[in-house]
Amino acid sequence: MAENIYTKRYSERAMDEVRPMIAKVGVVPSADGSAIFETGKTKAIAVVRGPRTLHPQHMQNAQTGILRVNYGMMPFSVEDRIRPGPNRRSEEISKVTEWALSSVVDLSGFPNTVVDVFIQIPQADAGTRVAGINAAAMALAHAGIPMKEMVSAIGVGKIDKSLVVDLDKYEDSLFHDGEGSTDIPVVVTSRTKEIALLQLDGKISIPEFKETIEMAKKSCEKILEVQMNALKEVGKNE
Numbered sequence: 001m002a003e004n005i006y007t008k009r010y011s012e013r014a015m016d017e018v019r020p021m022i023a024k025v026g027v028v029p030s031a032d033g034s035a036i037f038e039t040g041k042t043k044a045i046a047v048v049r050g051p052r053t054l055h056p057q058h059m060q061n062a063q064t065g066i067l068r069v070n071y072g073m074m075p076f077s078v079e080d081r082i083r084p085g086p087n088r089r090s091e092e093i094s095k096v097t098e099w100a101l102s103s104v105v106d107l108s109g110f111p112n113t114v115v116d117v118f119i120q121i122p123q124a125d126a127g128t129r130v131a132g133i134n135a136a137a138m139a140l141a142h143a144g145i146p147m148k149e150m151v152s153a154i155g156v157g158k159i160d161k162s163l164v165v166d167l168d169k170y171e172d173s174l175f176h177d178g179e180g181s182t183d184i185p186v187v188v189t190s191r192t193k194e195i196a197l198l199q200l201d202g203k204i205s206i207p208e209f210k211e212t213i214e215m216a217k218k219s220c221e222k223i224l225e226v227q228m229n230a231l232k233e234v235g236k237n238e
């Protein structure tokens with residue numbers, strides 16, 4: 001078998017090390033809830049509005065409120081300008097984020113309403129969907145939306161033969177001629193430690209997959225601590 005050529009990360013990070021994180025809650029005073037989550041150069045802002053009566057009326061659910069997520073990257077969030085407005089990728093990320101967050105949000109006390117979550121990425125260096133989910137979970141808690149538990153999210157994966165957490169854009173693009181890098185966004189719930197979302201882009205063996213999930217769960221513990229500390233600091237940003 002060929003030798004592993006990615007035994008040391010170019011950034012000097014340990015294989016299981018998350019990039020430096022920053023989290024703040026209450027960054028948009030006019031919103032019902034808001035938060036910023038950063039990991040390395042990746043930055044996500046989430047703003048929550050609602051619950052409000054959902055229009056058009058035929059979309060209402062008399063049993064529960066619904067969550068609606070809108071994810072978008074800002075035009076200059078990457079080196080090449082991105083065309084503004086929705087595209088297939090942003091629609092997919094909005095949907096999977098909505099699924100992940102809906103598993104912990106309890107809107108049964110708000111029938112016929114919608115809670116809108118807007119996620120914007122002003123600066124992207126990979127892992128934007130997971131950064132967005134971390135920010136959105138904090139913003140929902142800040143808005144006082146009932147939640148069964150929190151969620152934390154991390155990208156884990158494989159670069160050549162090494163298992164790593166929190167790939168940045170450079171790592172995400174490595175070895176596309178060989179085995180390539182594998183990217184697995186994972187969302188973990190805070191109390192029951194259930195997986196609220198898991199996507200897989202690339203190839204990985206079953207034992208390696210199990211190991212990356214364990215790495216994701218450990219990273220999510222650290223992320224949860226950062227999120228909870230930010231929520232405790234709330235009033236200070238308002």
Ligand code: ADP
Pocket residue numbers: 078079080082089124125126127128129130155169172183185
């Ligand atoms: P994620 O941001 O969750 O890792 P992707 O795997 O789809 O999602 O994208 C990986 C990274 O590629 C992004 O974080 C961003 O840095 C970069 N990227 C995504 N879309 C574009 C684009 N249209 N132009 C340039 N870079 C992009």
